[in-house]
Amino acid sequence: MRLDKLLANSGYGSRKEVKALLKQGxxxxxxxxxxxxALHVDPESREVxxxxxxxxxxxxxxLMMNKPPGVISATEDTRDxxxxxxxxxxxxxxxxxxxxxxxxxxxxxxxITNDGKLSHELLSPKKHVGKTYxxxxxxxxxxxxxxxxxxxxxxxxxxxxxxxxxxILRSGPESEIELTITxxxxxxxxxxxxxxxxRVTYLKRLTxxxxxxDPDLANxxxxxxxxxxxxxxxxx
Ligand code: URA
Numbered sequence: 672m673r674l675d676k677l678l679a680n681s682g683y684g685s686r687k688e689v690k691a692l693l694k695q696g697x698x699x700x701x702x703x704x705x706x707x708x709a710l711h712v713d714p715e716s717r718e719v720x721x722x723x724x725x726x727x728x729x730x731x732x733x734l735m736m737n738k739p740p741g742v743i744s745a746t747e748d749t750r751d752x753x754x755x756x757x758x759x760x761x762x763x764x765x766x767x768x769x770x771x772x773x774x775x776x777x778x779x780x781x782x783i784t785n786d787g788k789l790s791h792e793l794l795s796p797k798k799h800v801g802k803t804y805x806x807x808x809x810x811x812x813x814x815x816x817x818x819x820x821x822x823x824x825x826x827x828x829x830x831x832x833x834x835x836x837x838x839i840l841r842s843g844p845e846s847e848i849e850l851t852i853t854x855x856x857x858x859x860x861x862x863x864x865x866x867x868x869x870r871v872t873y874l875k876r877l878t879x880x881x882x883x884x885d886p887d888l889a890n891x892x893x894x895x896x897x898x899x900x901x902x903x904x905x906x907x
Contacts, residue, residue: 674698675708677719681726682764697722731786732765733901734758736893737884738781738876744772754781757891770794770879771855779804779876780884782904783893789905793880799833799853800907803878804860810869812839812846820850824866830856832863849877880907 672680678689678698689708696704699720700712712719714728736754738744743751746768754769770782770790784790793800817837825831833854840847846869850860861871877884881903888894896904 672712672714673708674700674705674710674712674719677712677714677728678721678726680730681728683721683726692721699723727761732762732767732784733786733789733896733904734762734767734783734893735882735885735888735896735900736781736783737888737890738773738778739890740776740778742891743775744769744781751775754783758783758893773876774858774861774874777874777876778890779874780879780882781876782879782882782896793904794855796854800880801851801853801878802855802876802880803849803851805847805849805875805877806860806864806871807873808846808848808864808869809872810846810864810867811844812837812842812848812869814839816867816869819867820863824863826856826859826862826866832856832859835863845872851878880904 675686675689675693678692679686683689683692692698693706693708696706698705700710700717719726719728736757738754742757743753745753746755747753755763755767758767765785767783767785770784770793773779773781782793792798817839820835820837823831823834832852836851838849840849852859856862860874864871882900885894
């Protein structure tokens with residue numbers, strides 16, 4: 672790959688800005704300063720540095736975040752902080768975006784990547800990717816709710832949900848449950864409980880397909896996916 676393209680792809684600015692960096696002598700290949708933007712380098716095997724720092728050349732990043740409440744699942748917002756705002760520049764420069772959305776008050780597993788193809792596959796309704804949520808419900812959740820969710824409930828806009836699996840962890844005036852759905856309609860879990868005259872008071876996503884939220888991640892923390900997690904996600 673051309674050196675100027677490699678540097679531009681790696682977040683060192685436009686081709687023009689990269690040319691200026693090269694002209695200054697800021698860029699070295701294997702320790703030797705290089706000024707030729709057209710030089711071909713293999714980013715996998717030759718070490719390229721800018722001001723002495725190795726260039727982290729890769730096309731895609733894959734992060735798992737434990738989304739905190741109060742933050743928007745978007746790349747930018749005029750009012751609120753977004754999940755992408757929580758990342759340092761070394762990741763933001765890859766222009767990542769969240770795969771799907773969690774409501775502002777929802778917590779938990781959010782995949783953040785710049786791999787549009789993977790994102791598309793995970794969100795495609797045809798792929799039926801299961802997502803499991805933990806929720807606290809104002810109201811007594813019973814087996815009748817489980818049966819209703821398995822059969823499909825009618826939401827406020829008339830949409831009938833696909834079969835979902837309810838696991839009741841605790842049932843009482845306030846209940847705790849896990850619910851696995853394979854679609855992602857707007858406010859889906861909250862609206863499914865509304866269809867049963869019950870209210871979600873706390874919602875956290877635990878899984879997305881084979882990916883499970885790392886229990887070591889506190890609210891707002893994130894880490895890169897392991898190679899194993901990534902290959903499970905891609906080969907699901
Ligand atoms: N269902 C909801 O109601 N909200 C979310 O954030 C995710 C699923």
